[in-house]
Amino acid sequence: xxxxxxxxxxxxxxxxxxxxxxxxxxxxxxxxxxxxxxxxxxxxxxxxxxxxxxxxxxxxxxxxxxxxxxxxxxxxxxxxxxxxxxxxxxxxx
Amino acid sequence: xxxxxxxxxxxxxxxxxxxxxxxxxxxxxxxxxxxxxxxxxxxxxxxxxxxxxxxxxxxxxxxxxxxxxxxxxxxxxxxxxxxxxxxxxxxxxxxxxxxxxxxxxxxxxxxxxxxxxxxxxxxxxxxxxxxxxxxxxxxxxxxxxxxxxxxxxxxxxxxxxxxxxxxxxxxxxxxxxxxxxxxxxxxxxxxxxxxxxxxxxxxxxxxxxxxxxxxxxxxxxxxxxxxxxxxxxxxxxxxxxxxxxxxxxxxxxxxxxxxxxxxxxxxxxxxxxxxxxxxxxxxxxxxxxxxxxxxxxxxxxxxxxxxxxxxxxxxxxxxxxxxxxxxxxxxxxxxxxxxxxxxxxxxxxxxxxxxxxxxxxxxxxxxxxxxxxxxxxxxxxxxxxxxxxxxxxxxxxxxxxxxxxxxxxxxxxxxx
Numbered sequence: 001x002x003x004x005x006x007x008x009x010x011x012x013x014x015x016x017x018x019x020x021x022x023x024x025x026x027x028x029x030x031x032x033x034x035x036x037x038x039x040x041x042x043x044x045x046x047x048x049x050x051x052x053x054x055x056x057x058x059x060x061x062x063x064x065x066x067x068x069x070x071x072x073x074x075x076x077x078x079x080x081x082x083x084x085x086x087x088x089x090x091x092x093x
Numbered sequence: 094x095x096x097x098x099x100x101x102x103x104x105x106x107x108x109x110x111x112x113x114x115x116x117x118x119x120x121x122x123x124x125x126x127x128x129x130x131x132x133x134x135x136x137x138x139x140x141x142x143x144x145x146x147x148x149x150x151x152x153x154x155x156x157x158x159x160x161x162x163x164x165x166x167x168x169x170x171x172x173x174x175x176x177x178x179x180x181x182x183x184x185x186x187x188x189x190x191x192x193x194x195x196x197x198x199x200x201x202x203x204x205x206x207x208x209x210x211x212x213x214x215x216x217x218x219x220x221x222x223x224x225x226x227x228x229x230x231x232x233x234x235x236x237x238x239x240x241x242x243x244x245x246x247x248x249x250x251x252x253x254x255x256x257x258x259x260x261x262x263x264x265x266x267x268x269x270x271x272x273x274x275x276x277x278x279x280x281x282x283x284x285x286x287x288x289x290x291x292x293x294x295x296x297x298x299x300x301x302x303x304x305x306x307x308x309x310x311x312x313x314x315x316x317x318x319x320x321x322x323x324x325x326x327x328x329x330x331x332x333x334x335x336x337x338x339x340x341x342x343x344x345x346x347x348x349x350x351x352x353x354x355x356x357x358x359x360x361x362x363x364x365x366x367x368x369x370x371x372x373x374x375x376x377x378x379x380x381x382x383x384x385x386x387x388x389x390x391x392x393x394x395x396x397x398x399x400x401x402x403x404x405x406x407x408x409x410x411x412x413x414x415x416x417x418x419x420x421x422x423x424x425x426x427x428x429x430x431x432x433x434x435x436x437x438x439x440x441x442x443x444x445x446x447x448x449x450x451x452x453x454x455x456x457x458x459x460x461x462x463x464x465x466x467x468x469x470x471x472x473x474x475x476x477x478x479x480x481x482x483x484x485x486x487x488x489x490x491x492x493x494x495x496x497x498x499x500x501x502x503x504x505x506x507x508x509x
Contacts, residue, residue: 001403002394015404019394021348040494044346044437048335050397073349073397 139469332432
């Protein structure tokens with residue numbers, strides 16, 4: 001079971017959270033000009049990284065707020081917790 | 094190589110079973126093959142078997158980074174059914190079911206396919222309407238399906254709790270009589286033996302580390318045992334499909350999640366069929382050894398750890414104990430997870446890619462085991478002919494750009 005540190009509520013059990021999937025997928029601004037290939041990539045394609053995964057979580061059964069984390073998908077270790085809109089954090093090697 | 098029969102069994106019994114030959118060889122890797130299959134699970138081995146048997150491609154290799162059938166083939170809950178909603182899905186899963194029915198004879202290997210029926214429960218009027226709609230769709234597609242009410246359910250499965258006062262009372266369910274279970278390991282072993290007999294090289298402990306691509310065409314594969322030249326590669330790597338796709342700079346619409354299952358201590362036969370419930374997310378059958386085989390859901394986040402999270406099995410066990418009260422004092426013996434590749438429309442991807450000669454068979458998500466023979470059969474056709482079989486044409490990667498998705502969340506929702 002994961003212990004996630006909500007930036008507002010502190011460490012809480014994974015059961016209080018919902019995972020929003022891969023982070024840093026930016027909604028295209030010039031959507032009217034996009035072709036099917038660009039839409040397909042935006043809507044469906046994912047990196048599905050084996051290693052460090054940057055993803056969105058929501059403290060759904062808590063404060064209800066969204067935040068980002070960097071987590072290893074091979075060990076489930078949480079490497080960083082950061083705000084939505086922040087750049088990907090530098091991770092210790 | 095020995096044909097398995099009552100005669101060879103008797104002869105070997107007289108020789109104290111010292112005379113059995115190896116079921117398949119352990120060959121050394123050749124520097125080149127006509128085709129390479131990456132992934133030695135059921136789907137990959139079936140692909141190799143049909144490539145060699147039906148399409149005459151004998152100079153091929155199956156590369157497996159661990160041991161064959163050690164991934165999801167040996168981790169699923171062995172359920173086989175074909176009662177999917179859309180005609181495209183009914184076609185591929187029923188194609189598989191037809192092959193299942195003759196598979197033990199085809200492979201001369203007992204895959205212990207037992208058509209004990211699969212029941213999908215409804216717990217509220219909305220779900221009942223949804224399931225009845227699926228029955229009508231199945232019947233139109235030629236897939237056997239019928240509605241069973243509580244009286245019939247109590248006859249089909251006496252241990253099912255039909256008390257109308259439980260939290261999620263059972264209102265009835267769908268029954269597919271041709272559905273059932275099979276021995277998962279035997280499927281891998283049977284296809285491996287069959288492929289080997291047709292000359293296929295099965296290379297275990299051989300991890301693919303890179304794909305050689307030049308001018309948009311596949312030329313070879315880099316592995317932990319050396320480089321291979323080949324004009325055709327079929328990737329059948331389930332949860333690790335995205336990792337292999339990344340080696341070719343291809344992005345797939347997949348997310349890999351752990352899917353858990355657990356088995357109880359063995360008990361006498363109590364469960365004559367397979368019962369699944371989408372609503373409470375639980376399903377159960379009984380293995381021939383007597384263990385109750387229970388399936389849970391996927392972890393809600395991406396992970397390649399073959400473990401899975403405790404809250405997921407807690408939720409499933411709560412549901413199982415309510416649906417089958419006799420299980421409340423059973424001890425659970427083992428719990429594990431496999432990494433499943435979840436596709437946005439809950440349907441597989443069997444497709445060519447922008448790289449010529451490179452094909453993917455993935456996205457089976459939580460329910461790939463049942464499709465093993467059909468998936469291998471049509472993927473072999475796709476690889477051999479460089480063109481999709483009519484059955485897998487709707488499952489191309491292009492559907493994520495054209496929008497022609499095959500949404501099967503209702504039929505695939507219970508992870509199994």
